Amino acid sequence: xxxxxxxxxxxxxxxxxxxxxxxxxxxxxxxxxxxxxxxxxxxxxxxxxxxxxxxxxxxxxxxxxxxxxxxxxxxxxxxxxxxxxxxxxxxxxxxxxxxxxxxxxxxxxxxxxxxxxxxxxxxxxxxxxxxxxxxxxxxxxxxxxxxxxxxxxxxxxxxxxxxxxxxxxxxxxxxxxxxxxxxxxxxxxxxxxxxxxxxxxxxxxxxxxxxxxxxxxxxxxxxxxxxxxxxxxxxxxxxxxxxxxxxxxxxxxxxxxxxxxxxxxxxxxxxxxxxxxxxxxxxxxxxxxxxxxxxxxxxxxxxxxxxxxxxxxxx
Amino acid sequence: xxxxxxxxxxxxxxxxxxxxxxxxxxxxxxxxxxxxxxxxxxxxxxxxxxxxxxxxxxxxxxxxxxxxxxxxxxxxxxxxxxxxxxxxxxxxxxxxxxxxxxxxxxxxxxxxxxxxxxxxxxxxxxxxxxxxxxxxxxxxxxxxxxxxxxxxxxxxxxxxxxxxxxxxxxxxxxxxxxxxxxxxxxxxxxxxxxxxxxxxxxxxxxxxxxxxxxxxxxxxxxxxxxxxxxxxxxxxxxxxxxxxxxxxxxxxxxxxxxxxxxxxxxxxxxxxxxxxxxxxxxxxxxxxxxxxxxxxxxxxxxxxxxxxxxxxxxxxxxxxxxxxxxxxxxxxxxxxxxxxxxxxxxxxxxxxxxxxxxxxxxxxxxxxxxxxxxxxxxxxxxxxxxxxxxxxxxxxxxxxxxxxxxxxxxxxxxxxxxxxxxxxxxxxxxxxxxxxxxxxxxxxxxxxxxxxxxxxxxxxxxxxxxxxxxxxxxxxxxxxxxxxxxxxxxxxxxxxxxxxxxxxxxxxxxxxxxxxxxxxxxxxx
Numbered sequence: 149x150x151x152x153x154x155x156x157x158x159x160x161x162x163x164x165x166x167x168x169x170x171x172x173x174x175x176x177x178x179x180x181x182x183x184x185x186x187x188x189x190x191x192x193x194x195x196x197x198x199x200x201x202x203x204x205x206x207x208x209x210x211x212x213x214x215x216x217x218x219x220x221x222x223x224x225x226x227x228x229x230x231x232x233x234x235x236x237x238x239x240x241x242x243x244x245x246x247x248x249x250x251x252x253x254x255x256x257x258x259x260x261x262x263x264x265x266x267x268x269x270x271x272x273x274x275x276x277x278x279x280x281x282x283x284x285x286x287x288x289x290x291x292x293x294x295x296x297x298x299x300x301x302x303x304x305x306x307x308x309x310x311x312x313x314x315x316x317x318x319x320x321x322x323x324x325x326x327x328x329x330x331x332x333x334x335x336x337x338x339x340x341x342x343x344x345x346x347x348x349x350x351x352x353x354x355x356x357x358x359x360x361x362x363x364x365x366x367x368x369x370x371x372x373x374x375x376x377x378x379x380x381x382x383x384x385x386x387x388x389x390x391x392x393x394x395x396x397x398x399x400x401x402x403x404x405x406x407x408x409x410x411x412x413x414x415x416x417x418x419x420x421x422x423x424x425x426x427x428x429x430x431x432x433x434x435x436x437x438x439x440x441x442x443x444x445x446x447x448x449x450x451x452x453x454x455x456x457x458x459x460x461x462x463x
Numbered sequence: 464x465x466x467x468x469x470x471x472x473x474x475x476x477x478x479x480x481x482x483x484x485x486x487x488x489x490x491x492x493x494x495x496x497x498x499x500x501x502x503x504x505x506x507x508x509x510x511x512x513x514x515x516x517x518x519x520x521x522x523x524x525x526x527x528x529x530x531x532x533x534x535x536x537x538x539x540x541x542x543x544x545x546x547x548x549x550x551x552x553x554x555x556x557x558x559x560x561x562x563x564x565x566x567x568x569x570x571x572x573x574x575x576x577x578x579x580x581x582x583x584x585x586x587x588x589x590x591x592x593x594x595x596x597x598x599x600x601x602x603x604x605x606x607x608x609x610x611x612x613x614x615x616x617x618x619x620x621x622x623x624x625x626x627x628x629x630x631x632x633x634x635x636x637x638x639x640x641x642x643x644x645x646x647x648x649x650x651x652x653x654x655x656x657x658x659x660x661x662x663x664x665x666x667x668x669x670x671x672x673x674x675x676x677x678x679x680x681x682x683x684x685x686x687x688x689x690x691x692x693x694x695x696x697x698x699x700x701x702x703x704x705x706x707x708x709x710x711x712x713x714x715x716x717x718x719x720x721x722x723x724x725x726x727x728x729x730x731x732x733x734x735x736x737x738x739x740x741x742x743x744x745x746x747x748x749x750x751x752x753x754x755x756x757x758x759x760x761x762x763x764x765x766x767x768x769x770x771x772x773x774x775x776x777x778x779x780x781x782x783x784x785x786x787x788x789x790x791x792x793x794x795x796x797x798x799x800x801x802x803x804x805x806x807x808x809x810x811x812x813x814x815x816x817x818x819x820x821x822x823x824x825x826x827x828x829x830x831x832x833x834x835x836x837x838x839x840x841x842x843x844x845x846x847x848x849x850x851x852x853x854x855x856x857x858x859x860x861x862x863x864x865x866x867x868x869x870x871x872x873x874x875x876x877x878x879x880x881x882x883x884x885x886x887x888x889x890x891x892x893x894x895x896x897x898x899x900x901x902x903x904x905x906x907x908x909x910x911x912x913x914x915x916x917x918x919x920x921x922x923x924x925x926x927x928x929x930x931x932x933x934x935x936x937x938x939x940x941x942x943x944x945x946x947x948x949x950x951x952x953x954x955x956x957x958x959x960x961x962x963x964x965x966x967x968x969x970x971x972x973x974x975x976x977x978x979x980x981x982x983x984x985x986x987x988x
Contacts, residue, residue: 180865184872186516186601188834191872192908195604202599229599231672232509232656241672297703305710312708318675318695319495412699414673422506422700427865 152455156448163444164437168220171436172213175429181205182229182427203229205429216433226430230423235434239416243438245315246415248327249407250400252335257342257400258393262382264343265350265389269358270377280347287344292403296337296410303333313412334411338403342396349392353385360384387458394450398443494715497692499969499987501980502705502714506673506698509656511648512641513586513600518834518887521638522718522980523676523696528641528661531560531579531620532632534977539741539793539889541632545574545642545662546620555627555931562618566685568644569666576614581645583612583622596653605634627929629936630890637889638979664689664983673698689983690971709733709964715987716972717964718980722779722838728964736963738974741792742835743785743894744885746846746954749875751914754823754855759814761951764881765804767811767853768846774957777841782957787944788899789891790958792976795933796891798941801948803955811853824856828871828882833864835885837959843883846954857881874905874912882912885959887978891940896924899947915952 183199184191200206207215219226225235264284268277304312315330316322357363358381366376405417412418416435423431494500507520512528515521531546543549546560566574584591586603594600608628613621624631634640647660659667664686665678676696680689697714699705706724709717720728720735728735748755748764755761774782786803789796815821829843830836840861847857860879862870871882886894896903901916903909920943927939948955963980965972970986 178866180863180867180869184868185865186599188516188868190516190602190604191868192910193873193905194908195601199599199601202595227653230508231506232511232514233654233672238672297707300704300707305707308711312711312713313699313704314674314697316674318500318697318713319498409701410704412701412704418673418700425863425865 149452149456153448153452156451160444160448164441167440168217168433168437169213171433172216175427175432176209176212178427180427182429185425185427186229216430220434220437225434228423228428228431230426230428230431235430238419238431239435239438242414242416242419243442245413246401246404246408246417248315249331249334249338249413249415250397250404252331253339253342253400253404254393254397256335256339257346257396260339261343261346261396262350262389264347265352266354266377266382266385268347268351269354272355277351284344284347287340288348290340292337292341293406293410295340296334296407299333299337300410313410315414334407334413337410338400338407341403342400345399346389346392346396350385350389353388354381356388357381357384383457387454390450390454390457394447397446397450401439401443493712494968494987496968496988499691499694499716499982499985500714501694501696501982502708502717503696503698504702504705504719505700507676507696510659510667510670510676511597511656512638512643512661513582513603514598514656515638516601518978521978523678524638524641525663525979526665526694526982527659527663527667527678528638528643529663530635530637530640530642531562532636532640534633534636534975534979536981537973537976539633539976540795541636544636545579551931555629555929556624558622558624558631559615560620560622562620563685564618566662567683568647568660568662569681570644570647570650570660572644572646574642574662575617576620578645579620579642580612580614582642583609585645585648586639593648593652597648597655600639602637602639605637605639627931629928629930630892633890636977665694668693684983686983690986691982694982709966712966715966715969716985718961720962720964722777722781725779725781725962725964732967734965734967734969734972736965736972736974737781737960738962738976738978739783739790739792739958739960740887740976740978741790741889742885742887742959742961742978743788743790743955744782744835744837744883744957744959745785745788746956747871747875747882747884747913748951748953749880749913750916750952751876753880754818754820754825755880755913757818757820758950759818760820760823761954762804763811763814763818763820763853764850764855764954765951766807766814767855768849768954768956769806770803770956771806773842773845777845778837778957780960781962782837782959785955785958787948787955788895788953789940789944790888792958793891796937796940798944800941801944804948804951808849808853815854821854822856823854824858825850825881826879827857827859828867828875828879829859829861830864830867830883831861833867833885835887835959836864836883837885837957839883842956846956871912872905872910874914876914881954884912887959889977891936892924892928895920895940895943895947896928899952900924913952915950917946917950920946920950 183196187195228235264280268280271277300312303310310333311330317326366380408415408418420435505519507523508515512524529544532541533544535542545563547563549560551558585593586600608624609622610625611623615621644660648655651658657670664681664684666681668677668679670676679693682688702721705717708714748761770784774784784803786801791797830839843859847859850857888894898910899915900921903911923939923943927936930936961974961978963974968988972985
């Protein structure tokens with residue numbers, strides 16, 4: 149097992165290096181530069197040159213890349229010029245918020261998706277199966293940002309049950325119930341599509357397993373149906389459900405961008421969008437590399453868990 | 464456990480109970496009296512007035528700092544602020560300011576002549592110890608006419624300019640001219656932008672990234688203490704979310720209300736404030752090549768576009784029709800005799816026929832958004848339709864704002880015939896001087912991206928910049944506006960009427976023609 153983990157970790161290095169090159173090149177190639185973004189209407193060639201010199205953007209590209217990557221390896225992500233603070237401070241501030249949001253959404257989609265899938269499969273073509281399938285298709289089809297706006301209109305503006313946006317109240321609050329109130333709508337909006345996907349695939353995986361011999365044996369032995377479904381069958385189906393969960397984690401993380409904008413959630417997705425629009429190069433590069441590293445890390449965890457559940461995978 | 468309550472039902476009930484207690488705990492979305500919550504359009508970049516360029520940041524800065532001079536309420540004319548009085552030398556190159564006595568910065572240090580000198584040195588002198596560390600200062604060229612700043616005594620500062628420069632006073636009233644505490648900059652260095660200290664009616668208290676900037680009343684303010692105890696600036700980037708927060712009572716003041724959302728606030732409980740500002744929205748026409756090289760075709764475009772429909776239907780009344788290159792908000796410099804080109808498609812067709820330009824193909828640069836650009840995509844489409852109706856064949860190319868600037872600023876030659884543009888300025892000089900002179904062609908470092916050139920206009924603008932008498936400047940600008948209207952280097956489209964919505968708990972709120980947000984006298988009940 150240790151060797152397998154090490155192998156997976158080593159294979160992540162070229163992936164991450166490749167990401168640094170790609171994100172660096174993209175930021176270098178997209179039209180419009182930070183100086184123009186800062187100066188707006190006043191971006192005369194003279195002013196742009198002056199600013200670029202100040203920002204170190206007058207050096208050749210390869211030099212800029214190696215300076216950046218050299219600093220990165222020492223843990224120095226540089227300083228965001230649009231926010232006037234160290235990139236890493238901003239990323240860490242924001243990443244916590246995204247983790248809370250995406251983490252909650254991920255748990256919601258894992259729990260409700262798997263439960264819905266299992267219930268559907270256990271009662272194939274029954275009323276529960278049909279109701280869940282209909283709900284799942286609806287869930288998958290509604291874009292999350294639209295759902296988010298509709299939820300704001302209903303629960304925050306009309307009924308006034310929940311706050312419109314942000315992570316904590318401006319006055320009082322700051323505790324866990326306050327966080328839950330702010331988290332409820334964005335987490336549900338974000339989790340819905342992923343829940344639908346997980347439910348559909350869990351249902352398929354369960355149906356596949358339920359047809360197998362060991363299930364028939366278990367039933368023949370007189371194991372209670374509840375234990376057959378939730379114990380024997382689900383454990384076997386998890387091998388195909390877990391990679392889907394790994395993909396959904398990525399989906400939830402990237403979907404958080406829209407949701408963070410709609411709900412003004414102070415997370416990393418919104419940070420990246422703002423940074424791209426302002427051509428805040430170091431913040432974009434640092435943020436993308438950081439998110440990519442997290443995603444790669446999460447996938448290694450998923451692979452390892454899968455290998456642990458089903459040792460045949462390691463080979 | 465009673466037999467009718469199964470394990471599952473008990474679990475559901477517990478969950479429902481937990482959820483409802485979390486939902487109903489304290490009263491939601493009520494802001495306390497005495498504290499103003501302002502919905503901003505974005506997170507500020509920094510609270511160092513010399514380091515930033517965005518109107519969004521200026522809205523906070525103008526409440527934390529003062530300049531030597533400021534705009535008198537409701538106008539764009541300067542009045543004393545930190546300087547009690549000033550004297551301008553006969554030739555217009557030496558400005559001597561006398562500072563108000565007994566003013567201190569929020570950090571306790573004194574505002575004296577040395578502090579003022581230090582402010583301009585940090586911005587302009589590349590050898591200043593904090594120039595590199597706390598810069599860049601993107602708008603420092605506002606003060607590039609300054610040759611020397613000297614402290615004559617504790618309360619007297621003398622600016623020597625390298626040539627007469629009429630906009631100097633209004634540049635001092637702009638956020639780039641606000642005075643920061645040298646002691647605070649020296650203490651915080653590159654982090655000063657997050658630990659600001661000025662002399663303004665509010666003092667900085669806290670900045671929580673992406674949540675809020677909180678400022679509290681300065682009890683010792685030289686111009687009398689502010690009405691509110693505190694102001695909280697909340698960044699809410701999405702306009703729909705900002706609208707929802709305003710409707711739900713989570714913010715007291717909302718700026719830049721999208722035109723389509725205005726109707727939501729017409730009823731009881733809200734007040735809408737409006738104010739035309741120093742803004743011009745126009746189409747740059749490529750006068751060097753292609754159909755618009757002919758003045759008749761440029762005039763035809765001005766006649767063809769239905770500006771009334773644009774401001775009333777597309778912009779829902781959040782703008783007025785522009786007549787020329789100077790915004791009416793500059794009341795003293797604006798020519799009241801100037802009439803906008805009327806919407807007259809027949810006249811446009813005649814002019815096109817005269818010029819032999821029927822069916823001319825026009826490439827039109829449109830942006831997706833951007834500072835002061837209002838609603839550029841729908842406006843671009845409406846303009847395309849108006850031009851098509853008189854016989855132009857208009858092809859739209861749409862670009863993201865920074866990409867757009869990167870294409871338009873170097874000049875339209877070889878690329879496009881027409882481009883959207885908008886400017887907000889603090890002096891009537893700025894826009895025409897940087898965009899309409901022959902010496903402002905892109906290769907000369909200006910913004911004349913359409914290559915308009917008229918020696919008479921050049922001469923008038925040069926004279927206006929060095930004249931120190933305001934009446935004389937006004938006369939020159941008015942003459943310039945008449946000529947430019949006839950030459951039609953642009954299609955003059957709109958002047959933005961900025962809006963804000965306040966809840967009915969807010970009193971004495973007014974927008975300024977400068978577009979700054981001054982909150983000192985605003986009451987929150």
